[in-house]
Amino acid sequence: MISARGLSHHYGSGDKRVEALSDINLTVEAGEFVAIIGPNGSGKSTLAKHMNALLLPSEGVMEIKGMDTRDSTNLWEIRRVAGMVFQNPDNQMVATMVEEDVAFGPENLGIPADEIRRRVPAALTSVEMAGFERHAPHHLSGGQKQRVAIAGILAMQPEIIILDEPTAMLDPAGRREVLRTVEKLNRERGMTVVHITHFMDEVVHADRVLVMNEGGVALEGKPKDVFARVQLLKDFGLDVPAVAELAHELRSHGVHVADDIMTVDELVDALCP
Amino acid sequence: MPIELHDVTHVYMPDTPHAVVALAGVNLKIEDGEALGIIGPTGSGKSTLVQHLNGLLKPTRGRVVVDGHNLADKGTSLRAIRRKVGVIFQYPEHQLFEETVAKDIAFGPLNTGVNSAEIGQRVQNAMAMVGLPPELADRSPFELSGGQMRRVAIAGVLAMRPQVLVLDEPTAGLDPRGRNDILKHIQELHTQHGVTLIIVSHNMEDIARMTKRLVVMEGGRIQMDGSTAQVFAETERLTEMGMGTPQVVMVMAGLRRRGYCVRLDVQTVAEARDEILSCLKRGQAGA
Numbered sequence: 293m294i295s296a297r298g299l300s301h302h303y304g305s306g307d308k309r310v311e312a313l314s315d316i317n318l319t320v321e322a323g324e325f326v327a328i329i330g331p332n333g334s335g336k337s338t339l340a341k342h343m344n345a346l347l348l349p350s351e352g353v354m355e356i357k358g359m360d361t362r363d364s365t366n367l368w369e370i371r372r373v374a375g376m377v378f379q380n381p382d383n384q385m386v387a388t389m390v391e392e393d394v395a396f397g398p399e400n401l402g403i404p405a406d407e408i409r410r411r412v413p414a415a416l417t418s419v420e421m422a423g424f425e426r427h428a429p430h431h432l433s434g435g436q437k438q439r440v441a442i443a444g445i446l447a448m449q450p451e452i453i454i455l456d457e458p459t460a461m462l463d464p465a466g467r468r469e470v471l472r473t474v475e476k477l478n479r480e481r482g483m484t485v486v487h488i489t490h491f492m493d494e495v496v497h498a499d500r501v502l503v504m505n506e507g508g509v510a511l512e513g514k515p516k517d518v519f520a521r522v523q524l525l526k527d528f529g530l531d532v533p534a535v536a537e538l539a540h541e542l543r544s545h546g547v548h549v550a551d552d553i554m555t556v557d558e559l560v561d562a563l564c565p
Numbered sequence: 566m567p568i569e570l571h572d573v574t575h576v577y578m579p580d581t582p583h584a585v586v587a588l589a590g591v592n593l594k595i596e597d598g599e600a601l602g603i604i605g606p607t608g609s610g611k612s613t614l615v616q617h618l619n620g621l622l623k624p625t626r627g628r629v630v631v632d633g634h635n636l637a638d639k640g641t642s643l644r645a646i647r648r649k650v651g652v653i654f655q656y657p658e659h660q661l662f663e664e665t666v667a668k669d670i671a672f673g674p675l676n677t678g679v680n681s682a683e684i685g686q687r688v689q690n691a692m693a694m695v696g697l698p699p700e701l702a703d704r705s706p707f708e709l710s711g712g713q714m715r716r717v718a719i720a721g722v723l724a725m726r727p728q729v730l731v732l733d734e735p736t737a738g739l740d741p742r743g744r745n746d747i748l749k750h751i752q753e754l755h756t757q758h759g760v761t762l763i764i765v766s767h768n769m770e771d772i773a774r775m776t777k778r779l780v781v782m783e784g785g786r787i788q789m790d791g792s793t794a795q796v797f798a799e800t801e802r803l804t805e806m807g808m809g810t811p812q813v814v815m816v817m818a819g820l821r822r823r824g825y826c827v828r829l830d831v832q833t834v835a836e837a838r839d840e841i842l843s844c845l846k847r848g849q850a851g852a
């Protein structure tokens with residue numbers, strides 16, 4: 293679904309040239325849930341912006357569903373197929389009413405009005421925001437705004453959702469709402485999800501985790517395998533979820549618990565056989 | 566410099582159909598040298614409360630008393646209060662504007678009449694306190710990383726030499742390393758310079774690490790107020806309010822349900838580890 297081959301990206305030129313991504317090779321399958329973590333400046337957002345052609349490779353190729361992002365005739369179709377949700381919900385709201393906001397994307401694609409009228413309520417239902425059609429976006433909570441932003445993407449009937457730190461500005465309840473929505477879309481509709489986050493506990497349910505560092509993919513694997521590398525992650529300036537760290541600490545003090553524990557329930561089960 | 570809120574009520578747009586009661590009869594006393602956390606769902610009144618602490622908002626009813634001065638009294642200098650109570654809002658780096666880091670940090674003290682000989686000293690000290698290397702002083706703040714920009718903004722408030730530091734979501738949007746750096750330096754301000762800390766956050770791990778007392782707000786009222794460890798031990802009540810608890814507390818609560826008699830009032834991974842190890846040693850497994 294997403295394929296990067298030898299992808300490099302640099303900003304500026306001469307002395308000011310910054311290598312943001314270097315030689316990325318990456319494949320994301322249809323229906324996969326991939327989480328991307330890494331310190332600030334490691335290239336996560338730059339990579340994400342290549343996935344819907346907001347940025348183009350300096351070298352190498354990025355293909356979305358077989359479409360080369362450098363071919364400008366593919367642009368509209370790529371942005372329909374791969375929708376993007378950003379960090380700050382307030383910067384993404386364009387209309388004065390929720391339903392107009394959700395309709396904005398499909399209107400720009402030239403979808404007929406009748407069809408939009410069908411899609412908008414369906415999209416709002418998918419994110420559990422049915423009934424809010426005539427509400428003003430600025431009166432919603434952060435979690436609700438992000439779900440409206442996701443609905444706006446769903447109304448374009450995409451196959452990939454890319455989320456660039458969508459929960460960074462939300463309270464714990466808002467974070468849970470957004471994550472539950474995204475996980476449901478992945479599980480029940482087979483939506484391909486690329487989720488960028490600094491919250492390590494949001495990564496544990498992904499199919500695969502990519503750890504980025506200095507413009508490259510430094511580590512890749514199932515969440516269990518990645519979080520077992522406690523020391524390496526710390527060297528990158530990353531954390532592991534507190535539970536994984538606690539399990540690691542207990543193990544190094546001779547308590548027999550597995551080395552791939554990531555959730556509260558797993559640790560409790562391991563300690564209470 | 567104790568801060569006291571007596572029965573503080575704040576209504577936005579009073580006497581209109583859009584009136585919203587953001588604070589409803591809040592009583593709170595913050596003593597010198599405390600490290601206080603404030604949590605609560607979005608819209609619970611946290612930010613409104615914070616803006617009362619240095620007179621940015623005035624109570625609709627009730628009194629705010631800082632260092633013995635009622636902020637509503639004509640004789641009270643809000644300028645003087647704002648020098649003592651420094652407030653750092655969310656994403657403070659958005660408020661940077663000067664050409665160099667040093668000029669940006671100097672802006673506050675220059676405006677309050679600090680002489681130029683002392684300014685240089687204050688800027689240096691403030692940069693050291695947040696761990697910014699001196700060679701960044703002449704750089705443009707806009708060339709720095711997000712974590713560094715945030716530290717410049719915090720240094721700008723520290724250059725005013727506040728006795729109370731109020732931080733609204735100090736780590737939002739930072740990566741784990743940037744977050745660790747900032748929290749470490751804020752912690753030092755508290756332990757080494759005796760600055761009173763008031764931290765508003767959605768990040769329960771940060772609250773557990775930084776605070777000793779915790780206030781939980783909901784619907785414009787203080788619902789819980791106690792030691793951070795005791796408040797987090799009320800896992801079910803916090804979950805009902807849409808709040809989280811640190812993961813280590815959830816592990817302890819899970820172990821309790823399975824018959825282990827472990828303490829719930831742990832705040833860090835190290836404390837949880839020690840408690841579990843000593844419990845295993847005592848052989849108190851219920852299973």
